[in-house]
Amino acid sequence: MTNTPLTTQGAGRTGDKVFSGAALAAGCLILAVLFGVALFLVVQALPALVAPPDKIQGGHGFFAYIGPIVVGTLIAAVIALVIATPIAIGVALFISHFAPRRLASGLGYVVDLLAAIPSVVYGAWGAAFLAKEIAPAYEWMASNLGWLPIFQGPASATGKTILTAGIVLSVMVLPIITSISREIFLQTPKLHEEAALALGATRWEMIRMAVFPFARPGVISAVMLGLGRALGETMAVALVLSSGALTASLIQSGNQTIAAEIALNFPEASGLKVNTLIAAGLVLFVITLGVNMVARWIITKHKEFSGAN
Amino acid sequence: MTATAPVARKRSAFTKGQLPKAAPYVILAAALVVGAAVMALIGFNPFGWGIVSAILFTIGLVSLTGITEGARKAKDKLATCLVVGSFLIALLPLVSVIWTVLSSGIPGLLTPGFLTTSMNGVTGTFDNKSVEEGTKVLGGVYHALMGTLQITLVATIISVPVGLLTAVYLVEYGNDRALARAITFFVDVMTGIPSIVAGLFSAAFFFALVGPGTKTGAVAAVALSVLMIPVVVRSSEEMLKIVPNELREAAYALGVRKWRTILKVVIPTAISGIASGVTLAIARVIGETAPILVTAGFATTINNNVFGGWMASLPTFIYTQILNPTSPSNPEPSAQRAWGAALVLIILVMLLNLVARLVARVFAPKTGR
Numbered sequence: 001m002t003n004t005p006l007t008t009q010g011a012g013r014t015g016d017k018v019f020s021g022a023a024l025a026a027g028c029l030i031l032a033v034l035f036g037v038a039l040f041l042v043v044q045a046l047p048a049l050v051a052p053p054d055k056i057q058g059g060h061g062f063f064a065y066i067g068p069i070v071v072g073t074l075i076a077a078v079i080a081l082v083i084a085t086p087i088a089i090g091v092a093l094f095i096s097h098f099a100p101r102r103l104a105s106g107l108g109y110v111v112d113l114l115a116a117i118p119s120v121v122y123g124a125w126g127a128a129f130l131a132k133e134i135a136p137a138y139e140w141m142a143s144n145l146g147w148l149p150i151f152q153g154p155a156s157a158t159g160k161t162i163l164t165a166g167i168v169l170s171v172m173v174l175p176i177i178t179s180i181s182r183e184i185f186l187q188t189p190k191l192h193e194e195a196a197l198a199l200g201a202t203r204w205e206m207i208r209m210a211v212f213p214f215a216r217p218g219v220i221s222a223v224m225l226g227l228g229r230a231l232g233e234t235m236a237v238a239l240v241l242s243s244g245a246l247t248a249s250l251i252q253s254g255n256q257t258i259a260a261e262i263a264l265n266f267p268e269a270s271g272l273k274v275n276t277l278i279a280a281g282l283v284l285f286v287i288t289l290g291v292n293m294v295a296r297w298i299i300t301k302h303k304e305f306s307g308a309n
Numbered sequence: 310m311t312a313t314a315p316v317a318r319k320r321s322a323f324t325k326g327q328l329p330k331a332a333p334y335v336i337l338a339a340a341l342v343v344g345a346a347v348m349a350l351i352g353f354n355p356f357g358w359g360i361v362s363a364i365l366f367t368i369g370l371v372s373l374t375g376i377t378e379g380a381r382k383a384k385d386k387l388a389t390c391l392v393v394g395s396f397l398i399a400l401l402p403l404v405s406v407i408w409t410v411l412s413s414g415i416p417g418l419l420t421p422g423f424l425t426t427s428m429n430g431v432t433g434t435f436d437n438k439s440v441e442e443g444t445k446v447l448g449g450v451y452h453a454l455m456g457t458l459q460i461t462l463v464a465t466i467i468s469v470p471v472g473l474l475t476a477v478y479l480v481e482y483g484n485d486r487a488l489a490r491a492i493t494f495f496v497d498v499m500t501g502i503p504s505i506v507a508g509l510f511s512a513a514f515f516f517a518l519v520g521p522g523t524k525t526g527a528v529a530a531v532a533l534s535v536l537m538i539p540v541v542v543r544s545s546e547e548m549l550k551i552v553p554n555e556l557r558e559a560a561y562a563l564g565v566r567k568w569r570t571i572l573k574v575v576i577p578t579a580i581s582g583i584a585s586g587v588t589l590a591i592a593r594v595i596g597e598t599a600p601i602l603v604t605a606g607f608a609t610t611i612n613n614n615v616f617g618g619w620m621a622s623l624p625t626f627i628y629t630q631i632l633n634p635t636s637p638s639n640p641e642p643s644a645q646r647a648w649g650a651a652l653v654l655i656i657l658v659m660l661l662n663l664v665a666r667l668v669a670r671v672f673a674p675k676t677g678r
Contacts, residue, residue: 026471026475027489030471037507091399094396120598121655178399232506239631266602267606277509
């Protein structure tokens with residue numbers, strides 16, 4: 001066959017191969033990075049996991065060291081979600097179904113601003129402003145609700161408690177839950193909503209009958225993504241909480257989270273301590289990975305919420 | 310009173326048994342007055358006044374609606390009040406944070422030399438002196454600002470090609486294969502990696518590769534790109550997906566190779582969205598503290614070498630100035646520097662967000678027919 005311009009096997013085909021190869025390599029690199037995260041954490045964590053118990057901080061082995069911190073992490077995350085979830089759903093409903101149509105997108109942008117503020121600024125705000133303002137409320141809780149173990153006194157005078165940290169965390173997860181829930185609420189089939197209204201339902205009844213049943217799986221996964229963020233958030237806790245041993249009371253100083261423990265100790269750590277902290281990071285990675293995978297799995301199972309991810 | 314009676318008689322059957330339109334405003338005014346009275350009894354503050362008035366307003370409106378319009382309407386009003394209330398509550402921290410940063414940060418930012426000097430040689434003695442004698446607070450954020458810009462730049466240089474090429478693979482070559490689906494899933498999962506774990510990964514990687522205790526700007530940049538890549542992939546993927554298929558088909562029909570089609574047709578069409586997505590990703594990672602804390606250490610001097618030595622950054626500067634003040638006995642100058650740096654950081658992030666919006670608008674493809 002003669003080489004006409006049309007059949008010339010020139011740079012074009014090579015370019016095609018190079019380009020698709022590069023694209024494929026980039027995709028595989030991402031999988032490799034995620035795998036590498038797990039691999040390198042395991043490799044560097046291994047010395048701490050196999051070390052004799054008395055060499056680990058606390059002297060009772062790695063799991064005695066990490067146990068209370070995991071519980072502290074869960075406490076902080078649960079506080080954050082208990083506060084943030086109802087408010088976030090309310091805000092999402094306000095933007096999707098209550099606010100005047102013309103204002104809605106602007107208001108959504110305002111809530112997104114909450115996500116734009118760096119976490120260290122939230123931490124500084126929580127430590128310098130919120131803790132001081134909220135300390136009197138803790139005094140009141142200790143004297144009036146002190147019979148509940150979680151509000152047992154004496155309340156921290158500085159306000160630097162796990163409850164304050166949880167409140168700061170709730171502010172940080174609020175925009176995540178809000179933006180995903182808002183997308184899902186907006187995708188409710190218009191006909192369902194109009195049918196409910198045509199039958200004489202009030203707006204709230206329409207939301208309960210048409211919007212919530214449709215949006216439930218999406219909202220659950222939004223909350224789980226918020227949980228993943230709350231579990232891994234470092235600065236809010238590191239700056240706000242004056243940490244200590246595990247206690248049930250939320251208004252005393254005490255408790256610690258994994259992320260904050262790493263941030264506070266890693267810069268000065270050396271030797272086995274580094275491995276211990278990396279092992280703690282591995283535990284955090286596994287927990288958040290599990291939470292996120294379940295959340296993503298719920299979203300993909302309900303493909304119709306394509307706007308949710 | 311006689312003047313209102315005929316009006317009431319004239320109300321149509323449709324609006325009978327309903328609260329008049331002005332009722333919410335009247336109740337709001339009453340709630341504000343009663344709230345002020347209650348607060349006057351227990352000690353006035355505007356925050357408590359707002360809360361008490363909001364609760365009184367809700368109770369008043371719901372019970373009045375319940376009496377005149379029935380339980381279903383009352384429930385609807387209650388839900389409306391709660392939804393609006395939750396939005397107002399969500400605004401509180403935003404306003405409070407911005408107010409705190411502005412009011413505490415402006416004195417720091419306006420100190421001469423704040424943006425042009427580093428913390429090199431600034432010790433507790435100078436801080437004590439500035440508190441005792443009222444001289445100006447020495448030291449600034451120049452080194453941290455430079456560090457942040459360099460680390461973020463390197464992270465961007467790593468993330469953008471990888472992220473963009475992955476997005477191209479997913480949209481143009483993936484065809485919903487198992488590999489493409491796996492990448493999509495794990496990119497989503499990667500979005501949820503805690504930032505400190507990304508930092509630990511990068512630290513562990515370089516500890517194993519270079520030697521224990523390796524802390525440089527490049528290590529931090531790798532940590533940040535782990536956080537940045539999934540954001541770039543997601544936003545570029547969305548943007549490439551909405552490029553109309555007709556454009557690709559037109560290019561193929563002219564005999565253009567696939568890679569040239571992608572480079573010359575698909576990406577230019579989507580470039581505004583991609584650029585704004587990248588800018589937003591930069592805005593996201595520029596404020597990350599934890600990964601830099603464990604990978605770049607703290608420095609008080611200017612370090613322009615990303616590959617050697619500890620490096621400061623704005624977030625870690627804020628963190629250390631608050632947690633370990635330069636002068637432990639007089640933390641005020643450190644706090645002033647920290648808030649000044651926080652203000653600089655927020656301005657940077659907001660600028661990036663603004664740039665992203667502008668880019669999306671200005672470079673948007675002309676779609677008019």
